[in-house]
Structure formats: C-alpha cells, structure tokens
Amino acid sequence: MEKLSPLQIERLKYQPKLPSSLANGINNLEMAEGSATQSVRDQEQIQKLFKNTYGKPVVTFESGTSSHNSPVRNVGVILSGGQAPGGHNVIAGLYDALKQANPENKLYGFLGGPSGIIDGKYVEFDDKFIDAYRNTGGFDIIGSGRTKLETEEQFQKSWEVCKKLNISAVVIIGGDDSNTNAALLAEWFVKNNAGIQVIGCPKTIDGDLKNDQIEISFGFDTATKTYAELIGNIQRDANSAKKYWHFIKIMGRSASHVALEAALQTQPNITLISEEVEQKKMSLESIINYMCDIIVKRANIGKNFGIAVIPEGLIEFIPEMKSMISNLNDIMASLENDPDFVNATTIRDKFDIVENRLDPANAKVYNSLPALIKGQLLADRDPHGNVQVSKIETEKLLIEMISTRLDELKSQGDYIGKFNPQSHFFGYEGRCAFPSNFDADYCYSLGFNAFALINFGLTGYLSSVRNLTESADKWVAGGVPLTMMMNMEKRHGEMKPVIQKALVQLDGPVFKQLEQNREDWAINDRYLFPGAIQYFGPSCVCDVTTCTLQLEKSKELASV
Ligand code: FBP
Secondary structure (H helix, E strand, C coil): CCCCCHHHHHHHCCCCCCCHHHHCCHHHEEEEECCCCCCCCCHHHHHHHCCCCCCCCCEEEEECCCCCCCCCCEEEEEEECCCCCCHHHHHHHHHHHHHHHCCCCEEEEECCCCHHHHHCCEEECCHHHHHCCCCCCCCCCCCCECCCCCCHHHHHHHHHHHHHHCEEEEEEEECHHHHHHHHHHHHHHHHCCCCCEEEEEEECCCCCCCCCCCCCCECHHHHHHHHHHHHHHHHHHHHHHCCCEEEEEECCCCCCHHHHHHHHHHCCCEECCHHHHHHCCCCHHHHHHHHHHHHHHHHHCCCCCEEEEEECCHHHHCHHHHHHHHHHHHHHHHCCCCHHHHHCCCHHHHHHHHHCCCCHHHHHHHHCCCHHHHHHHCCCCCCCCCCCHHHCCHHHHHHHHHHHHHHHHHHCCCCCCCCCEEEEEECHHHHCCCCCHHHHHHHHHHHHHHHHHHHCCCCCEEEEEECCCCCHHHCEEEEEEHHHHEEEEEECCEEEEEECCCCCCCCCHHHHHHHHHHHHHHHCCCCCCCCCCCCCCCHHHHCCCCHHHHHHHHHHHHCC
16 A cells, blocks of 8 residues: 555545535535626727627525536546646545536546647546545646647547547636636637536636636645745744855746745845836846845845845846847747757757847847856747746846846945855745645635536636635635636737736735835844644644735725
8 A cells, every 4th residue: 555644644634624605515506697797908809709708797606595406417627737736626626516416427637737638638536536635735636737728629629539528517727828728618619519618727826817806826825835934944044054145036937926925924135026126127237236235234234144035037027138038939939840940959059040030139138148047048938938937047147146246346345245145946845735724625615616617507717716814614606707807918929818917016915015024124134934834733823824815805805
C-alpha cells in the first residue's frame, strides 16, 4: 500500500463544508433568475460572437421543499492552466453531487488539460479513485495543460469524443483564458445543436478572475498564505542576521494581487505593485531610485538588510518595457511559422531576426537590458501569446541595477552602507500546497454547485459561490454567464473575445492599506510572521481568509 504522511491521512478524512442551500441536497434546489446581463465592454461585438449564449441572467440557488428526479447524465471534467490548491476538491464536489443526484451518473476526467477532450484521453472516476485525492493539493488526479480550445477542428473533435462517451456536460476548471475557452465551446455546442452543456469553475492563484459576481478564484487563499509563511520566515532570518537584502519575486502573472496580499500578511520594507507603476508611468530608473532611497535611508540608521517584494508581472507594467514587449510579442507571433526563427538555436540568432523589425525606441530599451533578461524575453510565448513572466528574473534585474546605482551613490559619498542582496522566486512552492480549510470548502462547493448548474440545464456559466467572508453555511451558490465578464483584447496580434482580468484597484481598500502603511514599514521594521497554514485548531487561526477578501467585502458592506 502507498505510504502517506500523517497530514495526508488526516486531510483525507476532512469533510468540506457546503453552503446550506447545497447541503440540503442536490435534488432539493430551486433556482432564482436575475435579469438579462451584458458583457463588461464591447457589448455589440461580444453579442455578435456569442449569439446563443449572450445576455443570460445571473442565477442563485436556494433550498427547495420538493425533491426532483434527476435524469442519468455523463459529465466530463478538465483541469486547465496552472495548478491551484483545491482543484481535486472541485472534482470531488462535482463527483459527490453527480452521484447524489443519480447513482447511475458517470464522471469522466480528461487527461492533461483541454487536449484530453480533443484527443479522447480520459479516465472514469469511481469512489476509490476520488477518495484518494480529497483535500489534497495539486492537479495530479488527471493532470492539466494550456492547450487553447478555439478552432473549429478542436471543437468538432471534442464533440466526437463526448458523443462516444455519451457526455452531455463538460466542466472546465480554469482561469480567465481557460474560461474564455469554456465560453467559446459552450457557444459552439449550442450553435451546432450538440446538446452538450459547458460550465466553468474560477481557478487561479493569481486572484485576477474576479468581478462583481465572483469574489475570488480558488487557490489564491492557500497560495498567498504559503508565500506569506515563506516571506515571514525570511524576515526572521534577515532580522536575525541583519546582513542581507532579500529580493523576493512572487508569482501572479499579470495582476499584483498575490504580492499585495502576501505583503499585507507580512509587512515587508518594500512592496512594488505593478498597477501603480503603470498608472504613475514609473520608468525602470524611477523604480530603482525609489528602492535605492529606502536602502540608503535604512543604511543611514545601521540597517543593511531588508525585504523587497516584487510582483511577477512587474516588467510588463513598466511603460517602456510594456511597449517593447508588446512590439516583441507581435513580431514573434508573425514569426511563428518562420523556419529561420523557429530553428534559430541561440538568442543572438533569434535577436538578429527580430532586431530590424523592432521600432527603434523599443530596440534601444531592449539593448539596454542585461544579457540574461534579453534572452529570457525571447523565450517561447505561452499558448495564449503571453510572455512567460515566471521565467523572467526581474528580481535579478533589479538587484543588478540597484547595485550599479548604489556604487554611484557611494562614489559621491551619498551611501555609506553595504549591499548584500539575495534573490528568491516564490511561485511553484504555493500552487500545490494542501488547500487551506477555506480553499478546501470553497472548491468542494464550486464543484458541487457546477453540477447544480448542469442539473438545471444551463450552459456557458461560471460556477459562483459568494458571501465568502461569512461561515460556509451562509455562502450563496449560483451561476454567472461567462459572456458577462468578456471584452475584446489583442491576442497573437488579433482582437479576440476574452474574459477581462481584474487588476489591483489603486483606489480600492486593499491597495490603500499598503499605501497608508508603507512608509512606516520601509524604515521601522513591522514584520509579521504568519507561520504555516494550520488545518486543525482554533477557528481564528484555521478558517480566516485573506486580507484582500476581508477588505474588499468590508468596503462592499460599507457602501450598502
Ligand atoms: P493560471 O492563470 O493558468 O492559473 O496560471 C497562473 C500561473 O501560476 C502564473 O502565476 C504563472 O505566471 C504561470 O501560471 C506559470 O505558468 P507555468 O506553470 O506554465 O510555468
């Protein structure tokens, strides 16, 4: 028998909590419908592209009094994109609801992400299979992938596979890009009278799949708590040794929600927020000056150590970098089928092909960067055309530029300190952690609720569970039309319908909390040490959710 750690054994026994409406039984639900909806922007274009699924109402589930009979259904599920703690519980919740509705129902898991449904690679779940993964981190139950489901051929192949397995609904667990795929597939199935529903579930540690209807994506809670634990531990080390400046890049591809949340939980000396950099049009030079100013001030009072938190996506928000990267992305998209570019073996060869196509101003910015970063910027894009920012070592770029600037200041007599930097990148450490109690409950509820949406015949919806700062029994389950969250954006050089990413709101309560305190935190060490996620013990330790969710909800309540 497979050996399990004591925590694995105990977590397998944990029974996740459900909103009281869902706990009342999958066949005892009533659905309330709101009014017709619109996309967040570009309504005309989105409506044209989603003729069959546009404008549907937001729905909410309530406990019903009568019990309904549920017909036999086969459902397929896909894990899509980057891992996020709790994915296994979404599948467990979906499985439990489906079996509760009708024990004849079947759940198939497509292997390796969206490519599984195209290539017909799948497994059928049973109790034993699911029970081994309850409340565990990771996506290893069926694996994940980043294949973009968008072509007629892919949709046709998916339909063939669903027909073979008699599948009448597909659940796609993913972030903004993956749920955009879900919306496209839902529309295509309706247009072609396939009789297959598509439901999405909001996943991503990045926390940027949220809006008026979706309070947070799953995984954000656990990932940010994991990073906060690590930052807290490093702060203790820095405060003990008093000799290193730690530059910590935190995952979260585009938006800075993860870095901001981790900073609120730990109160480091410096926190950069990409959205602020963009809004204030801060150049790389001004960011370096801002950081050097704090390093110098601390050195003047004998503190040659500190902690700087850097969001993963920073580089794309610095105006001159943004322009250069966007120019590079378009050029690289146009070279996708160019054999010289595809087969170029060195960065120098690749850059020679790209160089004369870059606008002169962008070429100047590119050439001003250290060789390491230049190479990383030419690495392959992800399937959605994005730069893979996790592979760009912004923390090292900042260290290099700060060192140069501090040397200059020293030679002018304006810096008396000793700069000993250490770089870290926290990303993969947090994506597969055992889900916190919050994520275990939230994910299980999202999966259970996804089946409720299927049972009511809906398609093109995102599973939604709201009121998340209350205890789980008070959570509100329902569904939000995917088209409601969409707008048109440039991808691979073309305008495409996509779910709008939520960036950090600079006038929102979460950023304000940092803004009001950062001067103090910069100089007077106010480090917090959150420690490891606790699964058993007092509720005030084990069940509290993120500062982000609490601050956002308190603002919402204040405005009622
Ligand atoms: P999703 O948006 O798919 O959830 O992925 C988010 C993320 O974890 C980012 O934070 C990170 O930049 C990226 O995935 C890393 O991707 P990969 O796993 O392909 O290295």
